[in-house]
Amino acid sequence: MLKQDYKKRLVYIFLALGVLFGISVQGCGLVADGDKGIISGEVWRDMNGDTINAHGGGLIFHEGKYYWFGENRPASGFVTEKGINCYSSVDLCDWKYEGIALGVSGEEGHDIEKGCIMERPKVIYNEKTGKFVMWFHLELKGKGYEPARAAVAISDSPAGPYRFIRSGRVNPGIYPLNMGTEEQEIEWDFSEYKEWWTPEWYSAIEKGLFLKRDMEGGQMSRDMTLFVDDDGKGYHIYSSEDNLTLQIAELSDDYLGHTGRYIRIFPGGHNEAPAIFKKDGTYWMITSGCTGWEPNKARLLTATSILGEWKQLPNPCVGEKADKTFGGQSTYILPLQGKEDRFVFMADSWRPESLSDSRYIWLPIQFNEKGIPFIEWVDRWKPY
Ligand code: GAL
Numbered sequence: 001m002l003k004q005d006y007k008k009r010l011v012y013i014f015l016a017l018g019v020l021f022g023i024s025v026q027g028c029g030l031v032a033d034g035d036k037g038i039i040s041g042e043v044w045r046d047m048n049g050d051t052i053n054a055h056g057g058g059l060i061f062h063e064g065k066y067y068w069f070g071e072n073r074p075a076s077g078f079v080t081e082k083g084i085n086c087y088s089s090v091d092l093c094d095w096k097y098e099g100i101a102l103g104v105s106g107e108e109g110h111d112i113e114k115g116c117i118m119e120r121p122k123v124i125y126n127e128k129t130g131k132f133v134m135w136f137h138l139e140l141k142g143k144g145y146e147p148a149r150a151a152v153a154i155s156d157s158p159a160g161p162y163r164f165i166r167s168g169r170v171n172p173g174i175y176p177l178n179m180g181t182e183e184q185e186i187e188w189d190f191s192e193y194k195e196w197w198t199p200e201w202y203s204a205i206e207k208g209l210f211l212k213r214d215m216e217g218g219q220m221s222r223d224m225t226l227f228v229d230d231d232g233k234g235y236h237i238y239s240s241e242d243n244l245t246l247q248i249a250e251l252s253d254d255y256l257g258h259t260g261r262y263i264r265i266f267p268g269g270h271n272e273a274p275a276i277f278k279k280d281g282t283y284w285m286i287t288s289g290c291t292g293w294e295p296n297k298a299r300l301l302t303a304t305s306i307l308g309e310w311k312q313l314p315n316p317c318v319g320e321k322a323d324k325t326f327g328g329q330s331t332y333i334l335p336l337q338g339k340e341d342r343f344v345f346m347a348d349s350w351r352p353e354s355l356s357d358s359r360y361i362w363l364p365i366q367f368n369e370k371g372i373p374f375i376e377w378v379d380r381w382k383p384y
Contacts, residue, residue, distance in 0.1 A: 036093040037380040040361040041327070041349060046087060046095045054085045055348050055358050058122035058225065058332040060132075060158065065090055066337075067158045069101055069121045069134065073355035080104055080118045084136065086159045092344075092362075092383045101160030102134060102153050111151065111167045115141040118151075120273075120331065122226040123158070124234055126255045132158050133255040135236060137222050138167045148220035150238065152256055169218025170238070170249055171258050176211070177307060178263045183207050205268040210241035219247055219262075223272045225332065226251075227306070230278070235306060237274045240264070243290050246271045248306060265310045271299060277333040277343050277365075284373055286316055286345065288329045293350040295324040300373065317375050326377050328361035336383055341367075344383065345375050 044052045054070025061067075065088050072082040086101035102121070104114040112118065117139035125132055131154050138151035151167035175184050188209055193201050201209075214220060224238035234251035236258065241247075246269070249262035271287035278284070283303045289296040300316040303309060317325055328347030336342040342364065349359040364381060365373050 036091070037382050038093065038362050039380045040363060040377075041359050043357075044095075044360055046097045048097060050097065051356070052087060052095060052360070053356050054087055055350075055355065056120040056331050057346070057348075058120075059334050059346075060123050060125060061337045062125060062132075062158045065158075066092060066334075067098070067123065068095065069123050071119055071121065072100065073358065075354050075356045078117065078352075078355065079115045079141070080112075081114060083112075084118060084121045084134070084162070088159060098159035101155070102136075102162040102164065105164070111138065111140065111149075112164055113141045117145070119222075120224050122224065122332070124226050124228050124255060125158075126234075127232055129254050131156060131254070132160075132162070133234075134162050135224065135226055137224050137238075145222070148222050148240075150221035150224065150236065154256065165256060169214065170221050170236070170240070170247070171260055171262055172218035173215060174260045174262070175215075176247070176262050176264045179208060179211070186212070188212055202268050205241070205244055208264075208267070210244065211264065214241070221247075223274065225274045225276060227276045227278075229306060237276060237285070239272050239274070241267070243272055244268050244270055246274060246287070250307070261307065263307050265301070266312065269299075269312075271301075273330040275330040275333045275346070277335060279341060279343070279367075279373075280371070282371075284333075285310075286330045286333065288325065293352040295327050295329055295349070297323050298325045298330060298375075313372065316373055319376050321377065326361055326363070333365070339383075342383075343373075 046052050053072050054068050055073050057070030059066050059068050068087045070085055072085040074081050083100045083103040086098040087095040088098050089095045105112050119137040121134055121136035123132055123134045134153045136151050138149045139145050140147045149167040150170055153162035153164045155162040193204050219240045221238040227235045234255045236249045245267040246265045247262050250259045252259050270290040272290050273288040276285045283306055285301040287299045297315050298317050300313040301310050328349045330347050332346040334344040345363045345365050347361040349361055351358045363375050367373055
């Protein structure tokens with residue numbers, strides 16, 4: 001009898017905990033004690049209690065609020081059915097759903113026709129025009145990942161709706177600033193390089209084999225991010241040349257196009273998922289390797305001039321699962337407003353079996369005694 005009472009009590013305690021748990025699900029991860037916090041890898045819910053669906057995302061801060069843009073992914077399948085989602089928050093924990101910032105088109109043959117693939121949206125604010133400009137990676141409907149286009153959209157207000165402007169490859173007919181005339185003049189016989197990963201092929205990639213192949217139609221642009229420098233100049237950073245080489249291209253003053261000034265970095269380095277920040281005049285970029293939805297070891301790249309020389313440093317992640325970026329792939333680095341020199345590393349833990357269930361990993365960036373950034377797993381933390 002006594003035993004049964006005890007059992008019953010236990011059941012009640014569990015039920016009560018369940019209810020408590022259920023109703024206290026907040027912006028960032030599960031909150032068991034009513035206190036907010038970022039718990040990477042958990043299901044994150046918006047203020048309506050719906051799962052946050054904003055993958056491969058990026059954030060901006062505008063007039064006291066953060067706006068988070070990301071891919072709205074379906075529960076099954078890989079193509080875009082709705083568009084780019086937007087959420088807003090003042091504390092990075094309670095997220096209000098703002099709706100679809102840029103929706104797919106119902107028009108047949110439209111660049112962003114339903115069934116296209118919209119990935120890694122990033123938004124920047126243009127001080128000169130007062131407009132919000134979104135760039136994202138676009139693949140046309142039914143074409144797999146072949147088109148490799150960059151697409152741009154514009155809005156008068158941060159949450160949108162954004163108006164699609166155009167999509168295409170980048171800087172057609174233009175050589176990068178850091179390619180000498182000797183390399184520009186090489187006449188490649190493409191039939192000699194059908195086999196990938198041979199030493200000859202690597203050397204040809206470094207010298208611009210694929211850049212030259214794509215010269216006429218423009219450079220491929222897949223995983224991407226945007227960056228606005230202190231002088232207001234905007235940059236588009238993207239995996240190009242069949243994901244083998246990163247390119248950094250200057251944007252026009254209105255951020256709606258490219259100026260033709262660009263560089264290639266780490267040719268053949270296979271960098272994806274670029275995320276960038278600047279601290280004390282130094283640029284830091286975190287990228288991933290190229291293993292699709294599977295996590296791999298992050299890379300840390302640095303430069304003192306954005307269109308200058310970049311060098312590579314060891315993996316910035318430390319501790320358990322650091323060799324797999326804690327199960328994630330970089331997407332954005334957010335400077336925390338009102339907190340000097342504090343940055344958040346944001347990554348996606350992809351679940352290809354159901355992409356909408358992919359999780360978010362947001363971790364604070366720390367700096368060692370030499371000022372070099374590193375990232376450790378933190379079970380739970382508060383940005384504010
Ligand atoms: C990843 C990339 C993602 C998505 C995926 C498709 O490597 O970072 O954004 O494109 O491949 O397989």
